[in-house]
Amino acid sequence: MSKRVTFQHSARPSMSRASGAVVAAGLGASMVFGAGAAFASGTTGNADTAALAGAATADSVAQQASAQSKAAEKAKAGKADTKEEAAAKKKAAAKKKAASWEAPVSKYELSATYGTGGGRWASKHxxxxxxxxxxxxxxxxxxxxxxxxxxxxGGDGPAYGNAVVVKHANGTYSQYAHLSKIHVKIGDRVKTGDKIALSGNTGNSSGPHLHFEIRTSPNYGSAINPVSFLNSVHVNI
Structure with a gap:
């Protein structure tokens, strides 16, 4: 009698061990599906401890997913801000350019300067x-x-050949002479950097070049030193 009882007791696994095996098997399956590698299949620890560990792993995964989602949203918002800022900077740059002065040609060599004397001009250059x-x-x-x-x-005489004069808001005028082609007409509004003509060798010219003046009126005889003026508006040539 006592032996049969002892045999039956030793053959029956404890409820704790059975539960541990079930939990361990479940954790092993979770590992396959990417829930984490905190526990290996076959773990036989306490069921409550395993359950807590599983919950902690799931919570960690959820937190990581949330962090990644927030990072993606932040990156997306950052790109949108960058585009808006780029558009604002482009607009500001265009406005600044319109308000600025520049040299009338981009690549050049300086030849005859303002005030030079010689037989090519009625008076000084x-x-x-x-x-x-x-x-x-x-x-x-x-x-x-x-x-x-x-x-x-443009009305100032044949010595200038084809020419253009532009009036500016500060009361000055810029003149461009000896042109081969003119791309503007009287009354046109132009911005800093707009193409207004092509250089040439027309009029009283000793070779291809652009003659550039800064005047205090639209007419011949009111010119001032253009280099000094451009320097005063932060353009160095």
Whole structure:
């Protein structure tokens, strides 16, 4: 009798061990599906401890997923902000450029300077010459309105050849002469850097170049030193 009882007791696994085996098997399956590797299949620890560990692993995965989602949203928002900032900077740069001055051509060599004497001029040289090949793009040195454009110096005389004069808001005028082609007409509004003509060798010219003046009126005889003026508006040539 006592032996049979002893045999039955030793053959029956404890409830604790049976539960531990079930939990361990479950954790092993979870590991296969990526829930974590905190426990290996076959673990026979306490059921409550295993359950807590599983919950902790699931919570860690959830936290990681949440963090990744937030990071993705932040990155997306950052890109949107960057585009908005880029658009704002582009607009500000365009506004700044319109308000600024620049040289009338981008690549050049300086030749005859303002105030130079010689037989080529009725008096002293009234502008600054930029030696450039025929067909070089001539740009508006500043925002303004075209008040002269055409042959015969735009009305200033044949010595200038084809010429353009632009009036600016600060009361000054810029003049561009010896042009091969004119791309603007009287009354046109131009911005700093706009293409207004192509350089040439028309009029009283000893070779291909752009004659550039800064004037206090639209007419011949009111020119001031263009290099000094450009320096005063932060353009060094």
């Amino acid at each position: 009234s502008g600054q010459d930029f030696a450039v090949p025929i067909g070089t793009k001539v740009e508006a040195a500043h925002t303004g309105r075209v008040v002269k454009a055409g042959p015969n110096g």
